[in-house]
Amino acid sequence: MKTFGTYLVELLRAYDVDTVFGIPGVHTIELYRGLPGSGIRHITPRHEQGAGFMADGYARASGKPGVCFIITGPGLTNAATAMGQAYADSVPMLVISGVNALGHMDSGEGYLHELPDQRQLMKQITAFSHTIRKMEELEPVLARAFAVFASARPRPVHIEIPIDLMAQDADRLPPAKRAAAPTRPGPIASAISQIADLAKGASKPLIIVGGGAADAAAPVLALAEALDAPVVMTVNGRGILPEGHPLAVPCTPSLKGCAELVAESDVVIAAGTEMGPTDFDPFGTGRPGFNGRLVRIDIDPEQAMRGNRADVALISDAAAALTALSAAVTPIGERNGSARAERARSEVRRNLDPMMSAGLQVMEAIREALPDSVIVGDSTQPAYAGCLAYNAPQPRSWFCASTGYGTLGYALPAAIGAALSVKDRPVVCVIGDGGIQFTLSELGSAIDAETPLIVLLWNNSGYGEIKTHMRNLGVEPQGVVIFTPNFQALAQAYGWNSVVLDHPQSLIQTLKSAAEMRQRILIEINEAQFLQLRG
Structure with a gap:
């Protein structure tokens, strides 16, 4: 018997999907039945938000939609922040989630992972959200999703499948086939x-x-x-x-x-x-x-x-x-x-302050060392500088989360997604010490995914940008100085190489060596020391 979950995988493969991000749960197991031998690789993050950010990075670097399998309820709410970022930045993302069984969903009786109405939540951050109530709906709904990605302003699409429907016999359904996308609007x-x-x-x-x-x-x-x-x-x-x-x-x-x-x-x-x-x-x-x-x-x-x-x-x-x-x-x-x-x-350039000039120096050092790299930024000083005045060598080689929705912790999982989509190019994650603690555990996901990756960690012992804003507004800084862990020890605990940059001039050679050796390496830059040494 071919289950409905297996039929879904076959349809995704017909649309040239080669990677899916997600954390298996009791409500999505049937989505995984058809993955072995399908040609679709599954990547497991440490948090569903990471799944969404990985899909986002995959999509931005490749131009193809990123795809997630997400469990009902908490899995979907965990992924919502990533979907909000993708919505704000017009990134194609397909999120397929479970939902409680037909007759149980929206009941209010307290079934596992139950939300009052998942679709209402998802409608705020998607091009559309659809509940599959009979198996014959899936093919046309997927066709609609990929039409949005190919022919309209790309944004996330959410499809939820009742858990009892996933395991049903799908042998009566027609062979999985990709629908031709409508043409994009053309010039008059x-x-x-x-x-x-x-x-x-x-x-x-x-x-x-x-x-x-x-x-x-x-x-x-x-x-x-x-x-x-x-x-x-x-x-x-x-x-x-x-x-x-x-x-x-x-x-x-x-x-x-x-x-x-x-x-x-x-x-x-x-x-x-x-x-x-x-x-x-x-x-x-x-x-x-x-x-x-x-x-x-x-x-x-x-x-x-x-x-x-x-x-x-x-x-x-x-x-x-x-x-x-x-x-x-x-x-x-x-x-x-x-x-x-x-x-x-x-x-x-003349009007950049010393902090932004230093951040731009970091960005341009990456470009000089690794001209074919993809740089993925978080909300951190070098990324802010990059937003102001960095010129990437080619499209889709620089993107970040400090515009639009503006989330923290984006860069590490998004960089993993990017590395999976551009396997022959180095990928550099630029992130701060505050932001990386949102998604630090995704260092382990990079090991699982076998992706070489360079993490450039800008360390100012807290939320430096917010501290500066507080002072500029005459507010005594509160909540912006946080405990700073030993990132070198943490990197090594995850099996990564690590180094503390001793001088700005050594950055280029460190980057070149890491890329040549295809390492997973965390390069830590102390903000105060960097600013002092660069003069």
Whole structure:
């Protein structure tokens, strides 16, 4: 007999799923029956939140949806924070959970793991949440989920399966088959013509790209060079123009220099960015002024109407629209684009405080040592600096949790997920001593998963960023100085290599050696010592 749980695994494999994250429980055992021999690898975190973060990192690094098997009730609530982060950052994630048996769910009688209504909880952080009540529903619901991932603004999808249904005979169901995804929204010729005319008539054009344009690097480059237009990249858009390109502006748009670049531009083309406050007003000082004509290219019509109102709004896949636009714009000649970009970059760098300059030095040392690496950041000083002004060498090679939802503890499990999806590239986790204690046990998961990984631990003995904010607001710091364990001993207890960085200049060689030896290593940096030694 083929069980319904086994049929689910066959369907996932038909959709090219090769990795699932989860912790088996009594309510999900039947989901595991079909895994052996399926070609799908199972990774066990130490906490369901870690499963969600691993799926998130896997998805961001690969572009494929991350998939989780999660138990009913507490497993799902544990995973909710990770789903919230993925929802905020438009990350494709499929969460398949159990739910109490038909006739028992939502009863209020106190069955194991019972919640009053799991779907109502999940609806807040998903594109949709669906309860399977008969086996024939699964195939079309999975088709809907993968249509969201492939053809709409990607966000988590939750599917819950009653525990009694998982074990039922599924032999009557048709062979598992992948449904063809609908095409993504494409550009309208008249809109492309209108945008092209605006761009060609501009004397100071500007392009802004976000994570929705991560797969549009080639047309962005072609359009930027045709228009001689600087390209401002939001945090999730970094690397769309490579490090070193004269038109690249890898800076938070509201920073002095970058904001001036935006304000002086007479036509701004913003593609694949929600233009949200964590990129456009992270310090609450006000968005940059858009004094010229604004074009927004977004796959989400609602988002295109939020924030800065566009003169022209095109609802389209960013890559398709930018490809059509670059074809419609012939090279127009020098417009001082490189000089404008350089002024913005220099002004941003000049105004970074010593802490952010030190953090940026760390990020750039990683890039110099390991140019093909994927860097996964947490809410910690070097990651904050990276958000402000780090230029990744390619798309999907730098992402973090300090924007959008802004959770702590993200980077370690997300880096494990990333390492599983890009097996031939080094992965570096940048995390603070406070954040790592949220998910420290996932050091063991990396051992299980056999993933080489570099953890760069920025140690300031507590929640340094919050302490600074308290002092700046005249609040005596409370609750921000926490016990700092011996991270070297903890790393060794988990079977990791470990080292305390003795000087900033040794970072590059330490990173190179760790990557060459494919180690799992924790490199600890003492913030005060690092700042002192770098002068």
